[in-house]
Amino acid sequence: MLIIIILPPYMLYYKFIILERRQKSLKEIRLDKYQMxxxxxxxxxxxxxxxxxxxxTFVIINRIFYLMKERGVCGKNIFAMTFTKSAAKDMERRFLILKKANNYxxxxxxxFGTLHSLFYNILRTYCGVINIISEKESIFIIEKVLKKYTNTIREELVKDVLNNISKYKSKQQIDNHIDEKLFYECYDEYERYKSLKNKLDFDDIQIKCRELLVNNSEILNECRNKFEYLLIDEFQDCDHMQLSILKMLNKDNSIFAVGDEDQCIYSFRGAKPEGMVNFSKYFNQGKKIFLKINYRSGESIVELSKNLIKINKLRNSKEILTYNKFEGKINIIYSEDEKEQIENILKEVLYNVEKKEYNFKDIAILYRRNTEALIIIDYFLRNNVDFNLNQKYFNIYxxxxxxxxxxxIKLSLDNKNRHSFTRIINKPFRYISKTHIEKLKGFRKKDNCFDIMCNLNISLLQIKTIKALERKINKIKKLDIDKVVDYIMKDIGYEEYIHSYSKKLKIDEEELLYIVYVLKKALEDFTSLEDFTRYIEExxxxxxxxxxxxxxLSSIHSSKGMEFKSVFIINCNDGNIPHNSNVNDLEDKxxxxxxxRLFYVALTRSISNLNLCICSNIRGKYLPYSRFLKECNLNLKDSYNTDEVVLHKYLGEGKIRKVKENKIIIDFNGICRMLKLDVININGLIQKVTKDA
Incomplete structure (x- = not known):
C-alpha cells in the first residue's frame, strides 16, 4: 500500500520524469513516506x-530544497555531486524547475558538479592555475608506446591501459591480462609527458587534493567551513580515494549520500560497494534510510530481480515494494545460435510494434560485451531496422x-590497391621493412604492388615470399564466397597474426576471433565480393x-540509469553472463x-516486458543457460536421468534412454526421439512422472 503524505508546495516536484510516464493524470508528484x-x-x-x-535523484533535489527553505541553509554552502557532467547538469536543471515552480x-x-570538479576547485583555490591533460593527449602518449610493439592500435586497448594507470595510481592492483612490461613503459612515458608539460590528470587532482588537506590543517578547516552540506548521488560508485577525501571534509559537517550497492558495477574503476554497506565505519554516527517503492517495473519483474540479488552477501538487506498495478511480462526466448536469436528478437519486436504496444524507441537490446552487438548491427543494417548505439562504440566496420x-579481399580484386597492400603485407610478419613499403609511394598507382616490391632491392627469399602471397591472394576471388574468410585465416596465415598480436599484448584472443566469426557470417549472405566490400564501406x-x-543497443554497463518498456537481454548463458573470466575464478566471490549485480541492473531496466534470450550455441560452442536464471527462480530444470519416466506436452509419456550434454533421447512407445535440453527446459515441454508404488 502506497501512503501519500501531503506536503507544502515547496516539497512538490513538477513533471518528475519517472512517475509522469506512469501516471499521466498527475499534475503534481509528491514524496512517498520513505522518500519523506x-x-x-x-x-x-x-x-x-x-x-x-x-x-x-528526486530525493536529492527535494532534500536540497528542504535544507534551503526549512533549515535556512544558504545555497552556497550546499554541494551536490555525481559522477558525470551530464548527470550533474540534469540534476541542476531539475532543481531549477522546482525552484521556479515555487517562485523562489x-x-x-x-x-552542482562532479566529485572531480569539487576537488579541482579546491586545488585551484589554494594552488593556482591547473592544466589538465586532455583525453586526446593521453591517447596520443599511449599509442606512441604501443606502436613500438605493434602497427595495429585498438582504441579499447588504449583505454584499458589508461584505466589501469588510474588503478595503479590509486594503489589498486592492475588487471592481470595487461602485459607488465608494456604497462610500465606506458606509465613511465605518460608520467614523463605530464611532468614535462606541467599537467595533471583526474587521478592527480584527487591525490594532490588529499595531500593538500592532510598536510594543511588551516586549508582543511576552511574547506570544512565552506562545504557544510555534501550530497552525493550514485554513492556506490565512489572509490577509496574519494571516500577518504569526503571523510576528511565531513567531521562536523553533513553528508547525504544516495545510491544502491546492488547496482555497483564499476569495480574496474575502483567503485566500492563497501561504502554503502559499512557507511557508519566511514562516517561517524552514519545512519541508513531505505527507499522501498519501485515506481518503474511491473510486479513480476521486481520479484524476479529480488530473487536474484538477495543471493549476494556484500549488500544491505532490504525490502522492495512494487508501485505499479500491472504484472509485467517475462519471456524466455530460445535460439539455436546468435543469428537465429536476433531473428527471433526482431519477430517479437515487430509483433509488439504492429500491435501498438510499443514504439521502436521503447525497446532496448542489452549485452554483456560490446562485441555481442556486432551480429545485431550487421543484421539490422542489412534489414533496414533503425537502431541507436547508446555508447561510443568501436564500430565493427x-x-x-x-x-x-x-x-x-580488395587486393584480390585489385592488385594495384596501395592502401590494402601496405596494410596486410606484414600480417603475419613477412620480413618486409618499413623502408621498402614506403618506397611504394614513389611508383605509379597503376602499377602492380607485388611487381613493384619484387623489383626493389630485396632478397631472393623476400621475392619468393611476395610471389607466393600474390598467388594466394589472387585465389581469393575464385573461391566460393563462404570459404573466403577461412582461407584468409588458415591458408594465408591471418590467424597466426591474430594469435601473435593477442599474445604479445595480452588481449583476449576469443574476442578478436569473434570479429572474424561475425564477418564470416555476414559474408555468407552476399553473392559477390564486390557487393560485400561496397556494403562494408557504406x-x-x-x-x-x-x-x-x-x-x-547498449551494453549493460552503459544502460545503467535508463529504462525501457521492453528489454531484451541477449546470450543469457554461463560463460557470457557471468563472464567466463569470473565463472572460472569462483574462489573470488x-x-x-x-x-x-550486472545482471540485476539489466533486469531492472525493464518497465513492463522483459525478454531473456538464450542461445544453444555461441560462437560455435555449447554454453548452458546462465546460473542467474535459476537464481531468479524461473523453474528451469535440467536434471534428468536414464530410465526416468517423463510426460511430454505433445508427445505424451515416455522413458529416458540417454542423456548427453545438451541432448536427451526419450522412448515414446517404441519410437525414440532426440530432443534438446534447452528447448524442453525453457519451454516447459516435459515434466517428471512419479509412479505410485
Whole structure:
C-alpha cells in the first residue's frame, strides 16, 4: 500500500520524469513516506539506499530544497555531486524547475558538479592555475608506446591501459591480462609527458587534493567551513580515494549520500560497494534510510530481480515494494545460435510494434560485451531496422580486423590497391621493412604492388615470399564466397597474426576471433565480393547515425540509469553472463557478485516486458543457460536421468534412454526421439512422472 503524505508546495516536484510516464493524470508528484523520511531526516550523516526506480535523484533535489527553505541553509554552502557532467547538469536543471515552480527566485543556487570538479576547485583555490591533460593527449602518449610493439592500435586497448594507470595510481592492483612490461613503459612515458608539460590528470587532482588537506590543517578547516552540506548521488560508485577525501571534509559537517550497492558495477574503476554497506565505519554516527517503492517495473519483474540479488552477501538487506498495478511480462526466448536469436528478437519486436504496444524507441537490446552487438548491427543494417548505439562504440566496420580482412579481399580484386597492400603485407610478419613499403609511394598507382616490391632491392627469399602471397591472394576471388574468410585465416596465415598480436599484448584472443566469426557470417549472405566490400564501406558511418524512433543497443554497463518498456537481454548463458573470466575464478566471490549485480541492473531496466534470450550455441560452442536464471527462480530444470519416466506436452509419456550434454533421447512407445535440453527446459515441454508404488 502506497501512503501519500501531503506536503507544502515547496516539497512538490513538477513533471518528475519517472512517475509522469506512469501516471499521466498527475499534475503534481509528491514524496512517498520513505522518500519523506529521507528528505526531512535530522541525521547529520545519512546514506539513502535507493533500489532501481525508487526516485533517488528526486530525493536529492527535494532534500536540497528542504535544507534551503526549512533549515535556512544558504545555497552556497550546499554541494551536490555525481559522477558525470551530464548527470550533474540534469540534476541542476531539475532543481531549477522546482525552484521556479515555487517562485523562489532569490535563493542562491547550490553547486552542482562532479566529485572531480569539487576537488579541482579546491586545488585551484589554494594552488593556482591547473592544466589538465586532455583525453586526446593521453591517447596520443599511449599509442606512441604501443606502436613500438605493434602497427595495429585498438582504441579499447588504449583505454584499458589508461584505466589501469588510474588503478595503479590509486594503489589498486592492475588487471592481470595487461602485459607488465608494456604497462610500465606506458606509465613511465605518460608520467614523463605530464611532468614535462606541467599537467595533471583526474587521478592527480584527487591525490594532490588529499595531500593538500592532510598536510594543511588551516586549508582543511576552511574547506570544512565552506562545504557544510555534501550530497552525493550514485554513492556506490565512489572509490577509496574519494571516500577518504569526503571523510576528511565531513567531521562536523553533513553528508547525504544516495545510491544502491546492488547496482555497483564499476569495480574496474575502483567503485566500492563497501561504502554503502559499512557507511557508519566511514562516517561517524552514519545512519541508513531505505527507499522501498519501485515506481518503474511491473510486479513480476521486481520479484524476479529480488530473487536474484538477495543471493549476494556484500549488500544491505532490504525490502522492495512494487508501485505499479500491472504484472509485467517475462519471456524466455530460445535460439539455436546468435543469428537465429536476433531473428527471433526482431519477430517479437515487430509483433509488439504492429500491435501498438510499443514504439521502436521503447525497446532496448542489452549485452554483456560490446562485441555481442556486432551480429545485431550487421543484421539490422542489412534489414533496414533503425537502431541507436547508446555508447561510443568501436564500430565493427572500423575495427582493424575487419579492415585487414577487407584489405585482403580488395587486393584480390585489385592488385594495384596501395592502401590494402601496405596494410596486410606484414600480417603475419613477412620480413618486409618499413623502408621498402614506403618506397611504394614513389611508383605509379597503376602499377602492380607485388611487381613493384619484387623489383626493389630485396632478397631472393623476400621475392619468393611476395610471389607466393600474390598467388594466394589472387585465389581469393575464385573461391566460393563462404570459404573466403577461412582461407584468409588458415591458408594465408591471418590467424597466426591474430594469435601473435593477442599474445604479445595480452588481449583476449576469443574476442578478436569473434570479429572474424561475425564477418564470416555476414559474408555468407552476399553473392559477390564486390557487393560485400561496397556494403562494408557504406555501413561504416551508417551504424553511428542517430535516428528518432529506433531500437536502443547498449551494453549493460552503459544502460545503467535508463529504462525501457521492453528489454531484451541477449546470450543469457554461463560463460557470457557471468563472464567466463569470473565463472572460472569462483574462489573470488567478489567477482561473481559483481556479475550478479550486472545482471540485476539489466533486469531492472525493464518497465513492463522483459525478454531473456538464450542461445544453444555461441560462437560455435555449447554454453548452458546462465546460473542467474535459476537464481531468479524461473523453474528451469535440467536434471534428468536414464530410465526416468517423463510426460511430454505433445508427445505424451515416455522413458529416458540417454542423456548427453545438451541432448536427451526419450522412448515414446517404441519410437525414440532426440530432443534438446534447452528447448524442453525453457519451454516447459516435459515434466517428471512419479509412479505410485
Amino acid at each position: 523520511e529521507a528528505v526531512k531526516s535530522n541525521h547529520r550523516n545519512l546514506v539513502v539506499i535507493a533500489p532501481p526506480g525508487s526516485g533517488k 527566485y532569490s535563493m542562491h543556487t547550490p553547486f 572500423n575495427h582493424f580486423i575487419c579492415n585487414d580482412i577487407l584489405s585482403y 555501413s561504416k558511418n551508417k551504424a553511428l547515425e542517430k535516428k528518432e524512433n529506433a531500437i536502443t 567478489f567477482k561473481l557478485e559483481e556479475e550478479r
